[in-house]
Amino acid sequence: MPLLALALAWAAGAGSGAAAAAAQDPVRVVGTVTDDGTGAPVEGATVRLADPSGSVRETVTGSEGAFAFEAVPPGAYVLGVRRIGYEVLSTTLEVGRDAPGSLDVRLRPQAIPLDPLEVDVEGRPPRLVESGFYQRMEEGWGTYLEPEWIEANKAGYVRLSDFMSTLQGRAPMPRCPDVPVYLDRKPIGTTSGSGTSGGRSINPAATYRSAAGPPPTLLEELSTFEVGAAELYSAGTKMPWFAWNGKSMECGAIILWSNWTAAMAEVPKIDVALCEPTGRPGEVALEGFVEDEVTAVRLPAAHVISSYPTSGGLERVETVVRTDSLGRYRLCDLPAGAEVELAAAYGPHAGDRLAVAAAGADVRLSVPVTPPGSVTGLAINEVTGQPLEAVRITVDDTDFRAVTNRTGAFSLEGLPPGSYRIRTLCGGFDSAAETVEVAEGAQVRVVLALRSKGSARRSRCSA
Structure with a gap:
């Protein structure tokens, strides 16, 4: 039975009124994702369960294609399933007492279409084309450093902030102490212009951190692994609208594009949207960053596994979320004061479990990725x-x-x-x-x- 028909059948048998649904206990939503043509389990599919308030739970299927959401309150939801190479599936789902034992989710294979604009120049990364990078380069707006140049010149650098002087060797910025830097359209800090002091770290490996001084910016905490291409604009020149402000007009701007954006077509772009808290009484959000245990650089698309007991203490609610392109994660609508167990994973690397109180704190998780x-x-x-x-x-x-x-x-x-x-x-x-x-x-x-x-x-x- 297709998922859409299954979801409608569930909705019909779950109860007729919102009041009846509210009186029911939370249930466990489980299922299996398979290939609609072959019946083989689909591993690595992202499964999202969203309620009308915008609160989203997300998990990823394992080797058997299985997924599960614990302690889901009764009500109407939108279930979405996404996997590269398959059609995106989205359907309404009514969660209630009469829910079936397991959802049978079948994804239809889909060829990935390539827009002619993305392939008209051999070797150009499609997502970098979409960003307007090559169009601006051909129109001569600024100085453009393509992925091949970045890859050849960032070897030996650990911190993204230390790489700025190499970029400015190709296009020196004005003598401003604060030249704005952007990554994938988001401001991540400032760097010193050419000829000013303080632009180079005396501690590139970040093994020592002083207790004094201002907190580090994202530019100082991200690694050179993040950058895949760069655009440099002098003061007063034409530049993309998202970097156009009084500061950039005076000092210019450095725009970086991440590896996800500058990757070739066969590497999927990982786009993670963090959940938004609903603001219900007695519930809090828990957020923070995932970083490499050795270098302390932030890890995009890492998995954060959380677990906390239900109000009765007999079961545990388990949730898996991912970090966004800046290494941030967020867990929404947790019971205030509950003891939450957290652990992070990045590819085959897993970090230690950490128990924290759900009190809106900023919790940093580490994963041993870089061998010391x-x-x-x-x-x-x-x-x-x-x-x-x-x-x-x-x-x-x-x-x-x-x-x-x-x-x-x-x-x-x-x-x-x-x-x-x-x-x-x-x-x-x-x-x-x-x-x-x-x-x-x-x-x-x-x-x-x-x-x-x-x-x-x-x-x-x-x-």
């Missing part, structure tokens, strides 16, 4: 070549510390990718320093040779 690196080394006497014991090892602008053992060896574990300056501190010896580049999952070895201030044959630091 390490630095192992040896501290020796420069004259004798013998190992030095009790040498204190520090890393500039971070909290990483180590002390050499009897063999002069030390190890610094869990370093995010980036460039580091490693120093020694040892009584009776001059300090030694070494700059190292740590790649993802790499182990770097260094030898630090210290020169004695007194006896040339010292083998240990003095007090």
Whole structure:
């Protein structure tokens, strides 16, 4: 039976009045999504359940095509199912006591049409074409950095904010301390114009954060992975309407397009709309960001799994939502004060579960995506070549510390990718320093040779 007919049959048997529906207990809405032609389960389909107030629940089907929504109050809903390669399905659904055991959702395969505008120039990403990027480039509005250039030049950068100086090497901005920066039409912060100070981070790996100073902007928290193309506009020039304001007219603007937008046709654009709270008494929203545990950069399209007990405490309500293109997530209409268990996942990577109180707090979740690196080394006497014991090892602008053992060896574990300056501190010896580049999952070895201030044959630091 097609889903639409099934939904109507459910509605007819669920009760005739809103008052009767309101008196019923919440129910569990479950179902399976299959291919209408082959009957095979459809994995990775996004299933959304929306009520008339605009509150939306969202989940993704597993390997068997199954989905479930727990503790759904009786009433009228819109059930939507979307999967790349299939027709989008949307139908009304009346949830009530007489609901069937399981919904049979069948998706019809659909070829993905390509508009001629999207393919008339070989290799141009369709969504970047849709943004007007190439049209503006051909009309000569500003300076345009295509995906190939971005990919070739962002290697070695972790923070998006540190990449700004490379972009300005192609099109210097005016000497403004605050040049607005946009990502997919949204303002994410400002960067310094060419020739002004403060435009480069002294800590690109973000392993040290001062307790003082203003909070970081999205530009400082996002990674270079996010950017797929860029447009740079000088002051007073023609630019897209969403960046047109007094500040950009005075200082110009940098417009970035994300990897999702600049991806080729076979990579689907992930467009996640965060839910909006209904404002019902006794209910709150819980929101925050999902970030990489090692680099602290934000993760778009990550899954956030939440679970909390019902009022009776006998069952738990489980919900899965996704982060938007800026790594944000939001859970709406939670019982105020309920203990919510949260966990985040990004592809095959899963973070630890976290229990928080539903009180409208901003909760950050982390996922171990980037493999950390390490630095192992040896501290020796420069004259004798013998190992030095009790040498204190520090890393500039971070909290990483180590002390050499009897063999002069030390190890610094869990370093995010980036460039580091490693120093020694040892009584009776001059300090030694070494700059190292740590790649993802790499182990770097260094030898630090210290020169004695007194006896040339010292083998240990003095007090």
